[in-house]
Amino acid sequence: MxxxxxxxxxxxxxxxxxxxxxxxxxxxxxxxxxxxxxxxxxxxxxxxxxxxxxxxxxxxxxxxxxxxxxxxxxxxxxxxxxxxxxxxxxxxxxxxxxxxxxxxxxxxxxxxxxxxxxxxxxxxxxxxxxxxxxxxxxxxxxGDSPVDEVKVVGHRWNARSHGVRDFLARNSVPYRWYASDEPEGRRLLEAAGATGDDVPLVVPPSGEALRAPDNATLAAAVGLSTEPSVDFYDLVIVGGGPAGLGAAVYGASEGLKTVLVEREATGGQAGTSSRIENYLGFPDGVSGGQLTERARRQALKFGAELLTTRDVVRLETRGPARVVHFADGSELSAHAVVIATGVSYRRLPASGADDFQGRGLYYGSSATEAPACSGKDVYIVGGANSAGQAAVFFSSYARRVVLLVRGPGLEATMSHYLIEQLAGIENVEVRTCTEVVEAHGDEHLERLGLRDSATGEVELVETPYCFVFIGAEPRTDWLDGVVSRDERGFVRTGPDLVVEGRKPAGWNLDREPFYLETSVPGVFVAGDVRSASVKRVASAVGEGAMAVTLVHRYLDRS
CATH class of the missing domain: 3.40.50.2300 (Response regulator)
Incomplete structure (x- = not known):
């Protein structure tokens, strides 16, 4: 039967x-x-x-x-x-x-x-x-078979415990959370011969307990790909956000031996978005996680390799090859490289803020913390779409969501549809001309000091949760001295490299750089990390696809 x-x-x-x-x-x-x-x-x-x-x-x-x-x-x-x-x-x-x-x-x-x-x-x-x-x-x-869950035991206010949960969630790895001071959490710690000081304790389906593992160890234990299958590719993509995933889909589907390397998790900042409502083809909106997962599966279907927890620290030109060097000393070579590392949220310049990272203060929208926000006041710092989307998301959990905006309003930085949406949510409050200048607490964040830029007065507010979405800093230090960057660290490409008819220093080809090509032939840039780019998911995906077209053109002329 x-x-x-x-x-x-x-x-x-x-x-x-x-x-x-x-x-x-x-x-x-x-x-x-x-x-x-x-x-x-x-x-x-x-x-x-x-x-x-x-x-x-x-x-x-x-x-x-x-x-x-x-x-x-x-x-x-x-x-x-x-x-x-x-x-x-x-x-x-x-x-x-x-x-x-x-x-x-x-x-x-x-x-x-x-x-x-x-x-x-x-x-x-x-x-x-x-x-x-x-x-x-x-x-x-x-699949339709029962999912083997990863068990995670940790402290609620332990920064690494949060980091493990966030890493698993963003990489679509199912897990079950156990607090270390609850009966089942204590039982798991005892079974592993561990104590409360060993958290987070991670128990993958294999049953081999890991004590406070780093991301690379965790990725290997839960079955994520971390090692390339070969030493040389047609195309190496650095960064797994929308631009990198777009390049991976188009590169692999057009026959290039393609590998994407990502430091943390595919999706980038967009992958943490609770809902993107202005992306073409999704009239009812789509979460960043859903969009990322579909793109990831699409890239894999076409044969692209996706490697996680690989931190690229240097780029080298070695004859016709372009070589990326990893933090562990290994390297990977290819005919061409697409840089799609995106941007990072700037650190909150508030006294004491660094002490509470992962313990009540988070950069980006941490969906794993949403249920714990129930009935509490949540503060969100930032005035762009990512902050607005987070405010909408957390309004379904929190008693009150306060959006802190440094400028006089949202119109210059946030999409109109999102401003209207926020205005219609009763438990969302927008405070303009306000900056966070202090963070206080003992075991975790408990209070924020808010300064009114008009009066200079500082007000202390009670809150255990603050999510930060301020500014954008490119991750390009590893490119120092190799490719041309602007004064903020964003990578110059194409026409921006040619000044008064002069090609960039070191350019040894008769032609001018292609539109998304850097000052190094065969190295291309797509998405937010590119100088003067449009900071939107759709444009990042489009640039990822365009970069592959230009890679083909480069390979045809090499």
Whole structure:
């Protein structure tokens, strides 16, 4: 019986109270997917839940569920919430009429439905099958077997404990958190022969406990790739944000032997964003984590290698090869290099701030801390989109979110749609002309000193959480003396390198540098780290793709 269940075709379930629609969607699904999947249909949410319970008892798998939004007794959102309890890994889509779109989008944001489909979906080749293909691709990639979780034991206010959780979350590694002063946490520490001083304790699926591991050790233990498969590539990409992932997708898909190396986690600053709402093709918004995970899987599908915890410290030209050197002394060579290291948030120039990093004060939007913010006042420092997105996100958890802005307003630094969104959230307050000048506390952050730039007065406010999104500093010290940079450290490219018709120093080619090419031939730059770039996710992805086109042009002329 068990063997028969495991061999059965995965199930596609469609639920609609309109018999004509129900028959039509089942017919179209069977026509296209019937060879590999079994299609079931139900005429109500209750009938569908009964069917799912039977499927569960038989040990069969459900790949995707398509549910109508407007159904009597139980609407599609309510049904999908209950269906997720039975089959949490099944992918989910809503069927909506045109008039339902706004309500459906709002519900999608709440319960994280994967897609919505507008009725009618004719022709299915254009409007139905691409959506279902995406659902099934995700389901197949994530699998339907139980996920082996990593166990993490630590102190709530221990900076390294936070660092481990953040690293795992940003690299899409499932884990379970145990506080070291709770019974299960103490049991795990005892089983590993560890004490509260050994936190964070990390127990990967192998069962070998790791005491306060660094990121490289942690990455290897949880199965992330850290070592290249060969010594020489067509293309090495340094940095795994939107620009680097864009370059990896286009480089690998166009036949280049491509490797992307990332110091921490793919996604960069964009990967920590709670919701990006102005990215083309996602009208209901998409989280940075979701966008990053899709791009990562896409790059891997085309054959790119993605290496984590590899810190690049030097770039060298060695004849026709471009060589990147790592902090551990190893190196990697390629015909061409794309630098996509992005930018880092500037440190908060406040007295005592460094003492509380990872202990109440965080750089970027740390989603792992969101549940602990429940019922508390949260302060967010910054006036650009990343800060605004974080304020929206934390408003769902915190009692009050205070956005601290140094300037007189948000209009010059934040997108209009986001300003309007913040204005509509009751528990979000925007304080302009305000700077953080002090941070106080004992074991963790407890108070901030806020200075009014107009009066000079300093006010102490109580808060255990502060998230910082100020400025942008490029990570380019490792390029010092190799490529031309501007006064802020951003890398000059293309036309910016040619002054009064003179090519950059050391340029030994007859042609001028390509648009995204640095002062070293064969070394290109994409995204926020480029001088005068547009600091947007879409432009970073576009530059990553453009850089690959220019790499091909460079290789053709070499």
């Amino acid at each position: 068990a063997g028969a269940a495991s061999a059965a075709k995965p199930i596609l379930l469609t639920v609609d109270d309109d018999p004509a629609v129900s028959r039509a969607v089942a017919r179209d699904l069977r026509r296209h997917y019937g060879e590999d999947y079994r299609v079931l249909r139900a005429s109500s949410a209750a009938e569908a839940l009964d069917a799912l319970k039977e499927v569960k008892l038989r040990g069969e798998r459900v790949a995707a569920i398509l549910a109508d939004y407007r159904m009597p007794q139980m609407n599609g959102i309510e049904f999908l919430e209950q269906a997720m309890d039975l089959f949490p890994r099944a992918r989910r889509a809503l069927l909506t009429a045109y008039a339902d779109t706004d309500a459906a989008i709002q519900a999608i944001n709440v319960v994280d439905v994967d897609h919505y489909l507008l009725k009618p979906w004719d022709p299915p080749e254009d409007k139905l099958y691409p959506v279902v293909d995406s659902l099934l691709e995700t389901w197949q990639a994530l």
